[in-house]
Amino acid sequence: xxxxxxxxxxxxxxxxxxxxxxxxxxxxxxxxxxxxxxxxxxxxxxxxxxxxxxxxxxxxxxxxxxxxxxxxxxxxxxxxxxxxxxxxxxxxxxxxxxxxxxxxxxxxxxxxxxxxxxxxxxxxxxxxxxxxxxxxxxxxxxxxxxxxxx
Numbered sequence: 746x747x748x749x750x751x752x753x754x755x756x757x758x759x760x761x762x763x764x765x766x767x768x769x770x771x772x773x774x775x776x777x778x779x780x781x782x783x784x785x786x787x788x789x790x791x792x793x794x795x796x797x798x799x800x801x802x803x804x805x806x807x808x809x810x811x812x813x814x815x816x817x818x819x820x821x822x823x824x825x826x827x828x829x830x831x832x833x834x835x836x837x838x839x840x841x842x843x844x845x846x847x848x849x850x851x852x853x854x855x856x857x858x859x860x861x862x863x864x865x866x867x868x869x870x871x872x873x874x875x876x877x878x879x880x881x882x883x884x885x886x887x888x889x890x891x892x893x894x895x
Contacts, residue, residue: 829848
């Protein structure tokens with residue numbers, strides 16, 4: 746039997762896939778412990794990322810981000826609001842528009858679970874110099890862009 750030679754760099758692709766799997770498993774564990782669906786976790790992450798970027802979050806924007814239709818988005822927002830993890834607030838500039846905000850309770854839940862992982866990852870990053878960090882950033886930015894392309 747002849748084994749096919751893998752292209753250069755495939756070991757990094759396999760490692761990235763393994764890291765992705767481990768992070769996905771951690772997310773599933775967090776969701777399970779807190780009575781959340783995996784989509785709920787993705788929604789909270791999306792809302793937190795938008796807030797960090799200074800982008801207002803509307804139900805429509807959240808639904809588009811997650812690939813959900815209007816009914817699915819409404820059910821998701823209702824569920825997260827019922828759990829006390831997000832709240833709907835009126836936009837102060839356009840009272841017809843509803844914005845979504847992550848409640849501090851959700852942030853505290855996430856920090857209690859993911860905080861140690863974040864701390865370990867930051868400690869690992871401290872072992873890399875500026876040039877190495879730039880290469881890591883360039884690689885991860887490129888992988889994100891490749892994953893977003895059809």
